[in-house]
Amino acid sequence: MEEHGGRRWPLVVLASSPFHGHMTPTLQLAKALHAHGFSIAIAHSNLNPPNPSNHPSFTFLPLSDNLSTIDDSGSFSNFIQTLNKNCKPSFQEHLTRLIGEQNGGNKSIVVIYDHLMFFAGIVAVDLNLAAIVFRSCSAAYFPAYLVRQQLHQESRFLEQDYVMQEMVPNHHPLRYKDLPFSKSPVEDMQQLVAIMSQSIRPSTVIWNTIKVLEHEALTQIQKHYQVPVFAVGPLHKIAPTNPPTNFLEEDTSCIAWLDKQAPKSVIYISFGSLMRLDKKVLTEMACGIAKSNQRFIWVVRPGSVCDSEWTEFLPEGFIEETRERGLIVKWAPQKEVLAHFAVGGFWSHCGWNSTLESISEGIPMICQPFNIDQMVNARYVSYVWKIGFELEGLESGEMEIMIRRVMVDEEGEEMRVRAIGMKEMVKEAVQNGGCSYDSLEELVGFISSC
Incomplete structure (x- = not known):
């Protein structure tokens, strides 16, 4: 972005993981921010890359991941760890170059990163850039994840220690069977919890949800992070246009x-x-x-x-x-x-x-x-x-x-x-005066002030 009202706004760099369910809302968020005047760069792994021709206004920053496929048969924690380790050097190179280019125009950079790409937050903080985490899951998932994390830290496991149909105390309406669960071995889940704990505390959090839909969970999230939380969903309704983001060809x-x-x-x-x-x-x-x-x-x-x-x-x-x-x-x-x-x-x-x-x-x-x-x-x-x-x-x-x-x-x-x-x-939420519309406006103000 150049100037609005005599002020130069930041370049927004969004880092997305290679999962379709994460890349799609990241690109939708990018479209929404671009419509408000921000320049956009998309940092992405070479695995499942977006198609730049669908987004001619964006700059694309490929990250060397040395991965040929999403391994859904082995250890998910190992995949995430490898993804973060391999992508970090090229992301740092991209940001260092962009900082040099932007300083010539006296323009700052803000990094918004998919929570699975936590290396991006670490690199941003190391380079004294604002780091904003983007969560493309439901808000209700996060308190449930914290419960599961606490159980692992106490060396208690759903599959061994609980009647799965019983309610989780103080977490209505969830049963133990509703807590985040993976078919991965217990050791893999422990490793994943340890890996995700490496992430830094962000300067704010963006959530693809609706405040009136998940108000209670969003309140818990704000208390946990102690930073602003912006509920700007559903992004597929917020984004002004939705060019294809699918990795698979649609049968129309x-x-x-x-x-x-x-x-x-x-x-x-x-x-x-x-x-x-x-x-x-x-x-x-x-x-x-x-x-x-x-x-x-x-x-x-x-x-x-x-x-x-x-x-x-x-x-x-x-x-x-x-x-x-x-x-x-x-x-x-x-x-x-x-x-x-x-x-x-x-x-x-x-x-x-x-x-x-x-x-x-x-x-x-x-x-x-x-x-x-x-x-x-x-x-x-x-x-x-x-x-x-x-x-x-x-x-x-x-x-x-x-x-x-x-x-x-x-x-x-x-x-x-x-x-x-x-x-x-x-x-109503996405219309002028609705909770998601207003939250996006507040997010724009927050980013522009960085």
């Missing part, structure tokens, strides 16, 4: 298919960009979908099903039986799908981006969480906001019943009314 033909369907008649099924799914569970899903006799769009990423290239796991006869009422695609333009008049339900893993997108369009959910923050999100969707049902069992009979509860039963219609009310809440 599904929109034409939806155009031919009746209002609220289709359930959309997608478990995000990272999940690896068990063949047996997917087979049960297929049977439940077939028995429900409901229309559907089902996203099955190639290679996402164990021991299958794509749809080989489907039971014999499934395609023929559902051909007239179903569509299977490799990837879908999810925001457009959820906004379509024909979609009446969303069967989701409850990643936070997906949850926000569903809330923003007033779509009730079937929640099938797998790990990390997804259990917390599912609990709030089903128990607090009451705009979804959590799938507790993984048998086809229960899945069939759950689909019908959401799509055709009276309780599903009651849930849809509540979901529409939350859609209106989102609309």
Whole structure:
């Protein structure tokens, strides 16, 4: 940015991790800040890089990570540690160069970094730059993470020491089973907690959420950090335009298919960009979908099903039986799908981006969480906001019943009314005078004062 009101504003450098669910909201935040006049640079790993042609106004700073893939089969903590260690030198080189260039114009630099890329905060502080952490998860996840962290520090582990269905004391509405959980070994979780403790205390925190939606959790976060906390979500509604941020090619033909369907008649099924799914569970899903006799769009990423290239796991006869009422695609333009008049339900893993997108369009959910923050999100969707049902069992009979509860039963219609009310809440939050609109304005003021 050059000058506004005779004052030069900082260059904003955003550092994102290579996960789709993190890169997408980071780019949306960048678009929102750019619309307010800031110059933007995106620091990214060479693994899953964004496409610069989609963002011609941004500068892109590639980071040498020496990684060829996101390892979802080994140690997640080792992956994060390697990512931070390998990216740090090139990030420091980029910032040092930018400082030299900006000082010539008497212009400062502010670093906003994905919390998984904690090296960026360390480098920023070492170079006397303002460091702002960006969290793309729900606010409710953070207090739950602190509980899990405390348990690990006390050498107590959910899988060994607790009845998972019991409530966590002083943390209503969470059960022990809702706390952040990973299939990684206990030792890996301990290591991850130790790694994340290396992060510095930021000068402020940005959260992709809505104050009126998660006020209590945001209050706890502010008390924890003792710095300003800006809730500026949902960013996909805040950002003025949303060029593609997907790492996968979208099959837009599904929109034409939806155009031919009746209002609220289709359930959309997608478990995000990272999940690896068990063949047996997917087979049960297929049977439940077939028995429900409901229309559907089902996203099955190639290679996402164990021991299958794509749809080989489907039971014999499934395609023929559902051909007239179903569509299977490799990837879908999810925001457009959820906004379509024909979609009446969303069967989701409850990643936070997906949850926000569903809330923003007033779509009730079937929640099938797998790990990390997804259990917390599912609990709030089903128990607090009451705009979804959590799938507790993984048998086809229960899945069939759950689909019908959401799509055709009276309780599903009651849930849809509540979901529409939350859609209106989102609309008000992002409009002039709304809580997210005002929070973004305050964030702009904070960054410009750095």
